[in-house]
Amino acid sequence: MYDMDLLERTDTVNELLSRYGVKFGIYKNGAFKEQLFPFDAIPRVIGKEEFAYLEKGLKQRVVALNLFLKDIYSEKKIVKDKVIPEDFIFASSGYMAECDGVAPAKGIYSHISGIDLVQGKDRQWYVLEDNLRVPSGASYPMIARELCRRSSPITFANNKLEDNRNYAQLLRRTMDNVNVGGLTVVLTPGRYNAAYFEHSYLAEKTGARLVSSANLRVENDKLYYVTYDGRLEQVGAVYRRISDEYLDPINFYDGSLIGVPHLYDVFRKGNVALLNAPGNGIADDKGIYYFVPKMVRYYLDEEPILQNAPTYLPFYPEDMQYVLANFDNLVLKDVAEAGGYGVVFGNKMTKEQKAEFIELLQQEPRRFIAQEVIDFLDIDILEEGKLVPRKADLRAFVLMADEPLVWKSGLTRFSRNPDSFIVNSSQGGGFKDTWVLSR
Amino acid sequence: MGKLRFEYWMEIAYSEPVTECHYTFKCLPRDTETQRIEELNIEITPPHEHQQGEDSFGNLMIYDNLYCEHDRFGFWMYGVARTGLAEGEPVGADEFVGRYRYPYGLNRAGDGIRAYFAANAPDAGSPRERAVYLMHRLHRDFRYEKGVTNISTTAEQAWRMGCGVCQDYAHILIALCHLAGIPARYVTGMMAGEGYSHAWVEILADGVWYGLDPTNDCPAGEHYIKIGIGRDAEDCLINKGMVTGGGVQTQNVVVRVEEAER
Numbered sequence: 001m002y003d004m005d006l007l008e009r010t011d012t013v014n015e016l017l018s019r020y021g022v023k024f025g026i027y028k029n030g031a032f033k034e035q036l037f038p039f040d041a042i043p044r045v046i047g048k049e050e051f052a053y054l055e056k057g058l059k060q061r062v063v064a065l066n067l068f069l070k071d072i073y074s075e076k077k078i079v080k081d082k083v084i085p086e087d088f089i090f091a092s093s094g095y096m097a098e099c100d101g102v103a104p105a106k107g108i109y110s111h112i113s114g115i116d117l118v119q120g121k122d123r124q125w126y127v128l129e130d131n132l133r134v135p136s137g138a139s140y141p142m143i144a145r146e147l148c149r150r151s152s153p154i155t156f157a158n159n160k161l162e163d164n165r166n167y168a169q170l171l172r173r174t175m176d177n178v179n180v181g182g183l184t185v186v187l188t189p190g191r192y193n194a195a196y197f198e199h200s201y202l203a204e205k206t207g208a209r210l211v212s213s214a215n216l217r218v219e220n221d222k223l224y225y226v227t228y229d230g231r232l233e234q235v236g237a238v239y240r241r242i243s244d245e246y247l248d249p250i251n252f253y254d255g256s257l258i259g260v261p262h263l264y265d266v267f268r269k270g271n272v273a274l275l276n277a278p279g280n281g282i283a284d285d286k287g288i289y290y291f292v293p294k295m296v297r298y299y300l301d302e303e304p305i306l307q308n309a310p311t312y313l314p315f316y317p318e319d320m321q322y323v324l325a326n327f328d329n330l331v332l333k334d335v336a337e338a339g340g341y342g343v344v345f346g347n348k349m350t351k352e353q354k355a356e357f358i359e360l361l362q363q364e365p366r367r368f369i370a371q372e373v374i375d376f377l378d379i380d381i382l383e384e385g386k387l388v389p390r391k392a393d394l395r396a397f398v399l400m401a402d403e404p405l406v407w408k409s410g411l412t413r414f415s416r417n418p419d420s421f422i423v424n425s426s427q428g429g430g431f432k433d434t435w436v437l438s439r
Numbered sequence: 440m441g442k443l444r445f446e447y448w449m450e451i452a453y454s455e456p457v458t459e460c461h462y463t464f465k466c467l468p469r470d471t472e473t474q475r476i477e478e479l480n481i482e483i484t485p486p487h488e489h490q491q492g493e494d495s496f497g498n499l500m501i502y503d504n505l506y507c508e509h510d511r512f513g514f515w516m517y518g519v520a521r522t523g524l525a526e527g528e529p530v531g532a533d534e535f536v537g538r539y540r541y542p543y544g545l546n547r548a549g550d551g552i553r554a555y556f557a558a559n560a561p562d563a564g565s566p567r568e569r570a571v572y573l574m575h576r577l578h579r580d581f582r583y584e585k586g587v588t589n590i591s592t593t594a595e596q597a598w599r600m601g602c603g604v605c606q607d608y609a610h611i612l613i614a615l616c617h618l619a620g621i622p623a624r625y626v627t628g629m630m631a632g633e634g635y636s637h638a639w640v641e642i643l644a645d646g647v648w649y650g651l652d653p654t655n656d657c658p659a660g661e662h663y664i665k666i667g668i669g670r671d672a673e674d675c676l677i678n679k680g681m682v683t684g685g686g687v688q689t690q691n692v693v694v695r696v697e698e699a700e701r
Contacts, residue, residue, distance in 0.1 A: 075533075076535060076537075079537070086537045086540075087541070090537040090538050090541045091541040091542075097495055097496070097537075097538045097670065097674070098495050098674075099495065099496070099700060100495040100538075101495050102495065165529075217504065217506075218461075218504050218505075219504060220490070221490050249461075249681060250461055250462075250502070250679060250680075250681070251463075254679065254681070261461035261504065261681060262461060262502060262504060265463075265490065265492055269492065309594070349613050382577060393515075408578065438454060
């Protein structure tokens with residue numbers, strides 16, 4: 001059933017990954033720990049037609065999310081028309097008033113979107129989360145594919161699948177589309193960032209310069225790259241891998257040492273493109289997630305192709321009633337948390353915890369969403385020579401260039417703990433390549 | 440109606456040369472319904488051509504990056520303003536008041552402010568009357584004292600200490616207004632006779648923003664020149680900067696506002 005040649009080379013591929021420095025850093029209890037991101041050689045395989053369906057749905061969703069961001073930071077029609085209650089915008093920590101009235105090039109806010117999906121036992125795909133700020137992960141299946149091809153050429157001769165090594169071209173096209181004139185750079189916080197491997201890999205593959213804030217300076221409302229001999233070259237597009245609050249110590253968090261002073265002023269004047277635009281946190285807020293299907297209808301006048309996991313907003317009294325009545329069957333998420341934190345399962349709480357949680361829920365109903373626990377379709381991983389089923393999700397990458405582009409691959413992450421439903425690299429899981437069949 | 444001559448002067452002296460400096464000033468008063476700026480001059484040392492812009496709150500900005508060595512930085516603004524031209528500022532057609540309706544940053548209430556509000560909430564009156572009532576209460580129950588709080592003190596922290604400066608009065612009043620369901624925002628500016636910049640609050644009632652000064656327990660009328668607005672003090676800091684080098688810094692600020700001849 002599986003391609004044994006590739007499976008037998010799992011260790012070789014993992015050794016190569018470690019030699020190439022494919023690592024994932026995590027902060028735990030205040031300390032930075034870098035660990036290898038374990039690779040499992042059994043790919044997730046998605047058929048051609050099934051992926052065509054996902055592709056269509058992903059494009060639709062990301063187009064709608066971009067229209068939402070543009071609307072929220074200008075006219076806010078969706079609020080005026082009462083499709084989304086004002087509370088979910090203005091009381092959200094993702095809404096940045098500093099971005100109001102600031103228009104990014106070509107009206108694109110989320111150039112690179114990571115949409116997390118899961119497949120249920122009924123084979124139905126559900127979107128679990130949209131990541132529109134600085135989604136990471138594309139480099140892992142890129143390099144894994146490369147190394148697998150090298151270790152087991154026969155596997156790729158026998159299987160007809162879409163080549164995923166074109167991600168760099170798609171990304172370059174996305175950056176060039178909004179470049180206002182000048183260099184394209186990848187801005188990294190540096191060596192100790194969790195995704196540093198990815199920053200350097202993507203810069204190399206796209207032909208962009210990998211820079212840190214020390215290489216950049218602002219003069220006369222323009223952004224410049226300072227060359228080794230002190231010359232200034234104008235920068236037209238920044239693929240920044242730094243979160244909004246650290247981007248510019250003058251305009252945002254003033255303790256940031258990894259940002260560029262006045263970078264946001266240059267952006268505000270339209271003299272540089274930032275990928276992704278600041279302020280996107282309002283669209284991937286867990287509370288806003290509930291409204292994404294409504295956005296598709298509102299902005300595109302289309303029925304959403306992709307489904308959300310069934311979600312309830314305790315903010316609405318009828319949803320609160322449902323949540324209280326079905327507490328043990330639901331998973332509750334704090335809208336302000338990310339990376340698998342702030343997620344609790346109703347049936348895993350003690351009586352006291354439950355009472356305490358419900359009190360908090362009633363005090364701050366806007367802070368939480370509740371979701372049905374999806375019965376995941378497990379996928380096999382190889383553990384000590386045996387096949388064992390594990391929970392897994394799929395992060396699909398959607399790029400917004402002159403048109404929306406869906407990468408025909410994706411990052412499949414699995415939980416190594418058989419009892420865990422939380423699949424997130426920050427919680428120490430592994431990953432797989434995602435194959436999209438070409439026929 | 441008033442006519443005020445104003446001056447804002449700031450100087451930072453460094454014990455060692457600064458090699459790089461980044462700054463933003465949001466200190467320029469602008470024409471509104473309540474005031475008209477008749478004369479405005481700016482001088483910056485070391486002299487250079489600076490950038491100008493406007494932030495998302497409508498505040499005017501002067502900013503730049505200096506890569507020349509200097510051991511003194513000076514900013515001087517002076518001019519003449521007509522004030523008290525109207526009682527308040529009508530909400531603009533494209534203005535979103537939603538962002539001034541919810542707790543944010545330094546204006547967030549905690550248990551202390553919530554308990555105080557519960558015991559002192561006005562039970563009747565128009566939004567404006569209720570906001571004025573809350574201002575009177577706050578003025579009675581909070582004490583003015585310098586040096587206890589700092590620029591990053593939250594409304595709740597200041598409330599628990601029981602004393603603070605104009606910034607703290609403003610943050611607490613905003614928190615109280617939010618609890619009363621009244622949109623409220625932070626205002627920076629200058630006041631006749633003050634030796635430093637000032638801060639107060641604007642509350643929204645019937646489509647008009649009215650200025651209230653909880654530090655002095657009065658409406659912010661013709662003796663006030665408005666500069667910036669924001670959700671809290673950090674949105675409209677009058678000056679923000681960072682330098683490389685510099686050693687020990689000594690900062691002096693002088694604000695002078697006096698009645699001009701009519």
